Amino acid sequence: MSTVEESVVSFGPDQTLVGILTTPSADTPHAGIGCLLLNTGVNHRIGPRRVNVKAARRLAGSGIPCLRFDMTGIGDSKASSGREDYRQQQLADMRAALDQFQASTGLSRFVIFGVCTGAANALTLALADARVVGVLMFDGHIFPDKLMRLERKVRRWLAFPFNASLRRTYGPWRDWTGWLRSPTDANARARVVARLRGRPLAPESESTEIFAAGAQRYGAGDFARDLQTLLDRGVDVYIMHSAMLNIVDRNRNLLAQLRGQPCLERVRYRFWPDVDHTLTLLDAQRRLLQALEQWALEVSTAQRASPASPARGQAGEPARKPGIKPNCVSA
Amino acid sequence: MNPFYFGPPAHRLFGVFHPPAAGGPARAGVVLSPPFGHEAIRVHRFYRLLADRLARQGIGVLRFDYYGTGDSGGLDDDADLAVWASDLCEAHRELQRRIGGLPTSWFAARLGAAVALAAAPQSFPRVHRMLVWDPVVDGSAYLAELGVAQVDELDLAHCIPDPAWRRAIERDPQALSTESLGFSIPPRLREQILALQPSVAAPALPCPLVVVAREDDAASRQWCAAMGAAHPNAVLSRQAFEHSLIWTSNPFANNEVAPASALQYMLNELS
Numbered sequence A: 001m002s003t004v005e006e007s008v009v010s011f012g013p014d015q016t017l018v019g020i021l022t023t024p025s026a027d028t029p030h031a032g033i034g035c036l037l038l039n040t041g042v043n044h045r046i047g048p049r050r051v052n053v054k055a056a057r058r059l060a061g062s063g064i065p066c067l068r069f070d071m072t073g074i075g076d077s078k079a080s081s082g083r084e085d086y087r088q089q090q091l092a093d094m095r096a097a098l099d100q101f102q103a104s105t106g107l108s109r110f111v112i113f114g115v116c117t118g119a120a121n122a123l124t125l126a127l128a129d130a131r132v133v134g135v136l137m138f139d140g141h142i143f144p145d146k147l148m149r150l151e152r153k154v155r156r157w158l159a160f161p162f163n164a165s166l167r168r169t170y171g172p173w174r175d176w177t178g179w180l181r182s183p184t185d186a187n188a189r190a191r192v193v194a195r196l197r198g199r200p201l202a203p204e205s206e207s208t209e210i211f212a213a214g215a216q217r218y219g220a221g222d223f224a225r226d227l228q229t230l231l232d233r234g235v236d237v238y239i240m241h242s243a244m245l246n247i248v249d250r251n252r253n254l255l256a257q258l259r260g261q262p263c264l265e266r267v268r269y270r271f272w273p274d275v276d277h278t279l280t281l282l283d284a285q286r287r288l289l290q291a292l293e294q295w296a297l298e299v300s301t302a303q304r305a306s307p308a309s310p311a312r313g314q315a316g317e318p319a320r321k322p323g324i325k326p327n328c329v330s331a
Numbered sequence B: 001m002n003p004f005y006f007g008p009p010a011h012r013l014f015g016v017f018h019p020p021a022a023g024g025p026a027r028a029g030v031v032l033s034p035p036f037g038h039e040a041i042r043v044h045r046f047y048r049l050l051a052d053r054l055a056r057q058g059i060g061v062l063r064f065d066y067y068g069t070g071d072s073g074g075l076d077d078d079a080d081l082a083v084w085a086s087d088l089c090e091a092h093r094e095l096q097r098r099i100g101g102l103p104t105s106w107f108a109a110r111l112g113a114a115v116a117l118a119a120a121p122q123s124f125p126r127v128h129r130m131l132v133w134d135p136v137v138d139g140s141a142y143l144a145e146l147g148v149a150q151v152d153e154l155d156l157a158h159c160i161p162d163p164a165w166r167r168a169i170e171r172d173p174q175a176l177s178t179e180s181l182g183f184s185i186p187p188r189l190r191e192q193i194l195a196l197q198p199s200v201a202a203p204a205l206p207c208p209l210v211v212v213a214r215e216d217d218a219a220s221r222q223w224c225a226a227m228g229a230a231h232p233n234a235v236l237s238r239q240a241f242e243h244s245l246i247w248t249s250n251p252f253a254n255n256e257v258a259p260a261s262a263l264q265y266m267l268n269e270l271s
Helices: A048-061 A086-105 A117-128 A146-162 A164-168 A171-181 A186-196 A220-232 A253-258 A262-266 A282-305 B038-042 B044-056 B081-099 B111-122 B139-157 B163-171 B187-194 B218-230 B260-270
Strands: A004-011 A017-024 A034-037 A066-069 A110-115 A132-138 A236-241 A268-271 B002-006 B013-018 B028-033 B059-064 B104-109 B130-133 B209-213 B236-240
Touching: A004 A048, A004 A066, A004 A086, A004 B002, A017 A048, A017 A086, A034 A048, A034 A086, A048 A066, A048 A110, A048 A282, A048 B038, A066 A086, A086 A117, A110 A117, A110 A282, A117 A132, A117 A220, A132 A282, A146 A164, A146 A253, A164 A171, A164 B139, A164 B163, A171 A186, A220 A236, A220 A253, A220 A262, A236 A282, A253 A262, B002 B081, B013 B044, B013 B081, B028 B044, B028 B081, B028 B111, B038 B044, B044 B059, B044 B260, B059 B081, B081 B104, B081 B111, B081 B187, B104 B111, B104 B260, B111 B130, B130 B260, B139 B163, B139 B187, B209 B218, B209 B260, B218 B236
Parallel strands: A034 A066, A034 A110, A110 A132, A132 A236, A236 A268, B028 B059, B028 B104, B104 B130, B130 B209, B209 B236
Antiparallel strands: A004 A017, A017 A066, B002 B013, B013 B059
8 A cells, every 4th residue: 555644634613623634645646536434423533443544544545535534523523512403413514524625635526435324424415415426335224124124033043042142142131141140149130120120221232322313214215215316416326234134135135125116226235244333353344445445446437437527515505715734644 | 622643754643632721821731541442442532521621620631542543653553562652752742842841640541551651661751640540450361351342242243143253262262362343453462461460560650650440450459569569669559440431332322431420530630
């Protein structure tokens, strides 16, 4: 990988959003597009497992500048002093990031990469801003059908007696066996009693419902409509899913509710049977980042063949002043 | 709050300087030394809030990432405790430069404590005081703990987890210790971590040390005894402190991102 440059940028209203701009070295041919890397949950801009840093350096090494930043209230960006709705604020932050990116690099076409909540935000931005020419969503929206959910349950039931690891992830099993192992342990007993009362002491899994605050119900039809909008605009849409929900994926199972919609056949789609949701294994990170780089370069090639220049954003707002604070580092 | 890069061009470090609030002169300084890997991500918010609150009390604070971590230059495979100790000294000098040479203390959590203990004798100007929180003093147990966390995470993140992962760490607690929760543990770092033992004292420190650890943390208790025996003149105190932060958890809503009691405790100790 060739040397890349990294610099701190502050932007947005009152310069309260913080990001790191990663740019190719002077001798690297530029690809003509930039990549915006989004927060995942409340993880700061380095991404889960520092994967955004690795992605930015890898893409910049291939001629694609990257901006990874913290949205309002996350990481090192300040909380908003305005009264905007949470989602409106996030969209405003992402558009400010594109404005900054454009002002810093002169680029006007961008691809977006988001994991989990970042994937949902990537879709929101792609719909709202015409500068977005590609969006890669890893473990974003899913719309499996009942058959797929049933298959998942059956697979887990069948594996349950023989797979101790699976049993450990099942809360009731953990609580009951914990009490049987230590019948005099007051905490273990309390957990079982709480189960019997129908009020378990600990959540079954990590809940991300906090991020759904203020969200309207978003169904398969909405998703299909949004995908179609992007495709009609010529946006390259890539949907990826990990093995969190099921170990196999046949005929785009995780989007089964969209079957019959023309958009489903037109998006890129990849299921990773051996990559987990949070990219825990280094090998999984490497393979995902390789796929990201390959896709971004393909988008770049396609954009070079397309003479039309996108508008600066559907709302037609002028880009803000750069407000860049250069502070370069060789990585 | 001022994010910036510092250090020589071939070894750039990322830092965030929190100047004293209200623009007045600082009355002291604190450098926050982060933990390793996922734990550093886990406490990012805690460190930011602690820095903000210390700054409100007139203290200049520098948070930073070691080389090969966070926003700093370098790769995962560059991880090296000796290099990180030099990084901490560099961050110390950077803060000193910004606050005019005022007494500067260090706060370090988990493996960051091992870095701080190694760096303290090299610090110039001399570090004023050190506060370490749940320090890693038993490297073997720490790697085993990371291995369990890694398997727990993999189990949760797969529809049908592979039982071989857990069997591997049950046979050998170090079996998966070449990486942890998405971060590489290169051989040199692994050796350095394994060299940390509760019976082995750190070099003599140039300043008072406060160890904050859970009441039942026998390893830190043993290590404090070893330090006292090796350095009879050392100014060392151990404080028992219980908290709800799970170092290896993801920063989701079901485990407090920055427990208020811990924040207040550290704030009281450092201000």
